[in-house]
Amino acid sequence: MSTEPDVALASIIDCFRPLFAPESIAVAGASTQGTSAGNRFIRSLKTAGYGGRIYAVHPNAEVIDGIPAFGRIADIPGVVDYAYLTVPAERVESILAATGGKLRFAQVMATNEDGSSEAWEKTLLTLAREMGTRLIGPNCMGSHSPRGGYTFVEGASLSRGRIGIACQSGGLGMDILLRGQNLGLSYSGLVTLGNSIDVEPSDLFEYYLADPGTEVIGMYVEDIKDGRRFLDLARRNRGSKPVVLMVGGLSKAGQKAAVSHTGAMGGGRQAWEALARQTGAILAPNLDAFLDALQVCSLLRPKLEADEPTVTLLGNGGGTSVLATDALDAAGFKLAELQSQAREAYAEIDMPPGASLKNPMDVPASVLKEEEGRLIARLLEVDRRFTSPYATLVHLNLPVLMAYRHVKDLLPNLVQSMLSRVPKNDKSPHTLLILRSDRSDEADDWRRRMRTVALQHRIPTFDELPQAIMALQAYRKYERFLATRSSG
DSSP: OOOHHHHHHHHHHHHHHHHHSOSEEEEESOOTTSOSHHHHHHHHHHHHTOOSEEEEEOSSOSEETTEEEESSGGGSSSOEEEEEEOSOHHHHHHHHHTSTTOEEEEEEOOOOOSSOHHHHHHHHHHHHHHHTOEEEOSSOOOEEBTTTTBOSSTTOOOOEEEEEEEESOHHHHHHHHHHHHHTTOOEEEEEEOTTOSSSOHHHHHHHHHHOTTOSEEEEEESOOSOHHHHHHHHHHHTTSSOEEEEESOOSHHHHHHHHHHHSOOOOOHHHHHHHHHHHOOEEOSSHHHHHHHHHHHHHOOOOOOOOOOEEEEEESOHHHHHHHHHHHHHTTOEEOOOOHHHHHHHHTSOOOTTOBOSSSEEOOHHHHTGGGGTHHHHHHHHIIIIIOOSEEEEEEEHHHHHTOTTSTTHHHHHHHHHHHTOOOSTTSOEEEEEEEOOSOHHHHHHHHHHHHHHHHTTOOEESSHHHHHHHHHHHHHHHHHHHHHHHO
């Protein structure tokens, strides 16, 4: 048997090890006053408990923020795996020229705005290649690596996850980290690539495909320089790892903005839609949809059977259910029909009047409070056993339920009893939990607490039903691709 694929995987993983697990980091741009972006990054490394060696690069100082400083990277003992360059554009060349061939990765935050950016970038790339350095950027904000113990975003969790991100926008990279962790997402790595004059999205795509610590791949791209390579990688993946793409510059106006942002000139909408059809990738139209798709891809298990995608809606909110029914229909889903066994089983459950146990199931808070919130588990058990839908969407209007303060532990019991009864196998329905809030501090606090419990049971959570339906629709397309691949 040929070992070439194994050799190729080991090679790409080894190539990016200095970025994702650096044993030494140099910071250029930290000042003796302690106020620059470089100083903030040094403090971030210390706060995170980074276990490797940290050095500063400064023309005069010997110590900055308690770490040794050197005039040039070439003067630092040993090899430097990763350098974080926060210096102005005019100083980047001199730093890259003075590495002595001892720097593996350089991340350049600066951008040149004096009209000579193309020549400047060409010079940087030439210097990096002469010195054997891989260059990230310019015009980016940093990298995030839980396995490496460092991040460029203050407040970002270094909890190790299995979602790998490549992002051609620093601001969006921050949003993906911070908003994503509020949804319970955690990452194997995230790299902001900026103008991508050397390391580009395809490089990270190849790495994440090979990385055993990455199970889901997400990318924000504006410019794919080698479209054939990117497509070949996506085809080679064959859906084995879910890939979620957010593409900037699909419209003429968007392309103009992308050129202004990173100098990018990407493909049109039709090209990306064709790639998604051919490879099983999920196209997300905006940041919320991107994060929601990452969430379902990381938590749900694919269903490959070709059964009709039926859905059960259960929650306290009749009008909400009606609107959701319309949204489900538009997304290609049907409400599951209750058979006689299900109707009989529901009839045997002793509950006060007020609930409509058809589908959608409108169960007001006055009923959900029964058994101190544990009644919902019995309803879901009947749904699973006798209706067996493709998915069950449970929506809870938290402010209404919060009014039943006299019921001991109503909300904790409600979510815990519901989730503990959700079986984890390929035959059980996908279960999605929608936690609706009035955005008061109390309701939002309950939503965060219930989301934490749901994630422990690998249940995706959403703020509103349309978000959940859109995410489920995207995931269904991915499942259909896998089913086609399996039967082909």
